[in-house]
Amino acid sequence: MTSTTANTPAITPRLAPRLSGEVARARARGQPLVALESTIITHGMPWPQNLETARRVEREVRARGAVPATVAVLEGALHVGLEDEQLEQLAQARDVAKLSRADLAACIARGGTGATTVAATMICAHLAGIEVFATGGIGGVHRGAELSFDISADLRELALTPVTVVAAGAKAILDLPKTLEVLETLGVPVVAHGQDALPAFWSRDSGLAAPLRMDSAAEIAAAHRMRARLGLGGGQLVANPIPPEAEIPAADLAPLIDQAIAEAETRAISAKSLTPFLLQRIFELTDGRSLEANIALVLNNARLAADIASRLAAAAG
Numbered sequence: 018m019t020s021t022t023a024n025t026p027a028i029t030p031r032l033a034p035r036l037s038g039e040v041a042r043a044r045a046r047g048q049p050l051v052a053l054e055s056t057i058i059t060h061g062m063p064w065p066q067n068l069e070t071a072r073r074v075e076r077e078v079r080a081r082g083a084v085p086a087t088v089a090v091l092e093g094a095l096h097v098g099l100e101d102e103q104l105e106q107l108a109q110a111r112d113v114a115k116l117s118r119a120d121l122a123a124c125i126a127r128g129g130t131g132a133t134t135v136a137a138t139m140i141c142a143h144l145a146g147i148e149v150f151a152t153g154g155i156g157g158v159h160r161g162a163e164l165s166f167d168i169s170a171d172l173r174e175l176a177l178t179p180v181t182v183v184a185a186g187a188k189a190i191l192d193l194p195k196t197l198e199v200l201e202t203l204g205v206p207v208v209a210h211g212q213d214a215l216p217a218f219w220s221r222d223s224g225l226a227a228p229l230r231m232d233s234a235a236e237i238a239a240a241h242r243m244r245a246r247l248g249l250g251g252g253q254l255v256a257n258p259i260p261p262e263a264e265i266p267a268a269d270l271a272p273l274i275d276q277a278i279a280e281a282e283t284r285a286i287s288a289k290s291l292t293p294f295l296l297q298r299i300f301e302l303t304d305g306r307s308l309e310a311n312i313a314l315v316l317n318n319a320r321l322a323a324d325i326a327s328r329l330a331a332a333a334g
Contacts (some may be wrong), residue, residue: 032125034145037098041083044146049308049326051078052097052142052180055089057315059113060103060293062308063155066230068108070312072101074151074319081323083330088141088264090116093128097145108232109131115289117170135182139252143178148241148329150182151322153315157187157196157252160278161289166286168199173328176196176251177205178204181241183322186223186256186316187190189267190274190295201228206253208237210321217259219310220267226257234321238328257321263313265306273302293300 043050052076052157058067072145077083086098095185097117099107107113107130113122114131118140133141135155143149152168156169175182187196197215200207209215209227217223237255239275258264277298286294299307 023089031144031220034095035063035142036095036145037096039084040086040098044134047155048195049083049323049330050086050147050149051083051319051322051326052138052145052147053319054135054138054150054152055084055086055087055099055107056115056134056259058087058108059110059132060115061296062107062311064309066107066312068105071104071108072314074315077319078151081320083323083326084169085319086145086147087143088133090114090121090124090129090131090133090152092130092138093125093292095125095141095144097141097147099145101255111334118157119170122321135171135184139178139180140303141173141236142180146157148180149322149326151315152179152182152184153311154186155182155184156190156192156197156292157191160190160192162192162195165287167291172196172199172203173323175200175205175254178252179245179250180252181237181253181255181260181316181322181325182303183255183257183325185218185259185318187218188272188292188296189218189220189223190278190292190299193217193225197225197228200254204249205324208240208255210237210255210257212258214258214288218265218314219265219270221258221261221264223264231255234324237325238323238332240333241325241329255321255325257314257318259314260317261308263310263325265303270299270303273299276302324333 078085116131159167
């Protein structure tokens, strides 16, 4: 007799990430957790500012009563939460892979080391049961995407994975109107925190109106919970404007971004190499102001993410 389950595919258990001691204790106690990406360490900032910023971001999360969980793949092991010596090693590592949804599994299977983008960090955070993630800015639709089809996997991940992502908007080097249109098409809530305008990474106002506005961590946490109750998949994008004292006005940045994009086109730089190149050129063209602004906005996002995570933990308790 043929078994009724013979043709039923086996259900593969999900990979259990390796948790740092601090993250494991927080999970056991029901404490709020905030996921943090690692490409900002390996691809977004130079040494030693990358390590200093990573440590500062973790301190900001702790100061708001939550526990930081920096995500990375180290020698084939998925880590959610890094010990300090692991953080330092990653900050100095070379030839680290930049991981998104498409190559996360391959890196782990091959025993490689990789830093997680927004998309990959969302996947790993969800595997670890973490609902909130703080980053600098998300990827999006690149300028000229109608010809290149260069659209970040971050956008689709926001539609798939139930994690609330706190960012200073999409990176200003992108086509922001098209990015907003794609997010709308995918059904991703885009929430400006404390203002009506959509922020643009280094600048507080992109010139675009945000689809939604919420003024408190409590509102954002309540919306996160309501999406789950309604059975709606995917997460939320919380666009948190850079502090006023740290911003670079969009009008000042526009010609510099145009120059950097033109240089990238001349040098045929594209795909995963494009964003790091553009960020480095804008750092040079702004005499380092863009890096200072980047650090300020990441710290600001970490604070808001910790507040949201605390609200979610309190509601769960």
